[in-house]
Amino acid sequence: MDEEHSHASVDYESIPNRSNWGEEEAPVVEAINKVVDGGIWLNLAAGDGRFNNNLLARAAKVIAADNDERALNKLLRLAPVELKNRLEIEIFNITAPLPYPDSCFDGCFCTATLYIFEPASVKFMVSEIIRVGRPGSAIIVDFRTDIRRVLPDGTLYIYPEEYSYNMCEGRTLIEQCFAGQSYEISRYEKLPAPRTIGTISYIYESQCLLITARVKK
Numbered sequence: 210m211d212e213e214h215s216h217a218s219v220d221y222e223s224i225p226n227r228s229n230w231g232e233e234e235a236p237v238v239e240a241i242n243k244v245v246d247g248g249i250w251l252n253l254a255a256g257d258g259r260f261n262n263n264l265l266a267r268a269a270k271v272i273a274a275d276n277d278e279r280a281l282n283k284l285l286r287l288a289p290v291e292l293k294n295r296l297e298i299e300i301f302n303i304t305a306p307l308p309y310p311d312s313c314f315d316g317c318f319c320t321a322t323l324y325i326f327e328p329a330s331v332k333f334m335v336s337e338i339i340r341v342g343r344p345g346s347a348i349i350v351d352f353r354t355d356i357r358r359v360l361p362d363g364t365l366y367i368y369p370e371e372y373s374y375n376m377c378e379g380r381t382l383i384e385q386c387f388a389g390q391s392y393e394i395s396r397y398e399k400l401p402a403p404r405t406i407g408t409i410s411y412i413y414e415s416q417c418l419l420i421t422a423r424v425k426k
């Protein structure tokens with residue numbers, strides 16, 4: 210696990226009133242508004258709440274899960290009071306089997322996380338997302354590729370343990386993960402924007418694949 214994604218490095222309270230992970234991307238919000246219509250949604254690696262309130266506004270119930278309790282505490286704090294009765298938080302490791310029976314969710318959402326892991330883990334995590342979705346349930350996930358973090362001196366910062374995918378590798382992996390499912394992939398660009406994680410500041414940019422799927426079983 211690299212520093213950006215590890216528990217210790219992110220000071221979630223350094224940006225108290227919005228997510229440390231930047232603005233919500235418009236294509237993802239559009240996908241939520243198009244796809245989420247009631248039901249029980251699992252927000253995997255939910256972080257400190259980006260998109261969680263969009264999900265809460267449209268789902269009957271959201272389980273927001275992450276392995277970082279501090280992130281989830283902020284997510285909970287940032288949830289509108291009137292929607293908190295629809296929200297549960299759970300702490301677990303998403304590289305392990307999900308702690309849920311088969312076919313129990315109406316939707317699963319996971320952004321800005323799968324790309325961290327090596328291909329075998331990504332395949333396993335997507336297989337688990339499919340396993341816990343009921344037939345016909347929805348999946349919204351994204352996958353970052355071609356990530357660039359430019360330090361103030363112009364050099365690139367590379368997190369040593371992050372698996373770096375280019376667009377071709379990412380797309381091929383996603384197509385393998387969703388083979389046999391009904392899915393669409395769209396693509397958008399995350400434009401350069403400043404980001405500070407822990408003690409490191411840089412300009413972050415990436416390409417993004419956005420996948421919306423319906424579970425076939």
Ligand SMILES: C[S@@+](CC[C@H](N)C(=O)[O-])C[C@H]1O[C@@H](n2cnc3c(N)ncnc32)[C@H](O)[C@@H]1O
Nearest residue numbers: 230254255256259275276277302303320321322
């Ligand atoms: C870049 S943040 C993205 C958070 C959120 N999904 C978003 O789009 O803003 C990655 C998140 O993955 C979580 N995470 C990383 N590895 C994890 C693991 N093995 N199990 C559960 N959560 C993990 C981190 O704690 C962090 O909240």
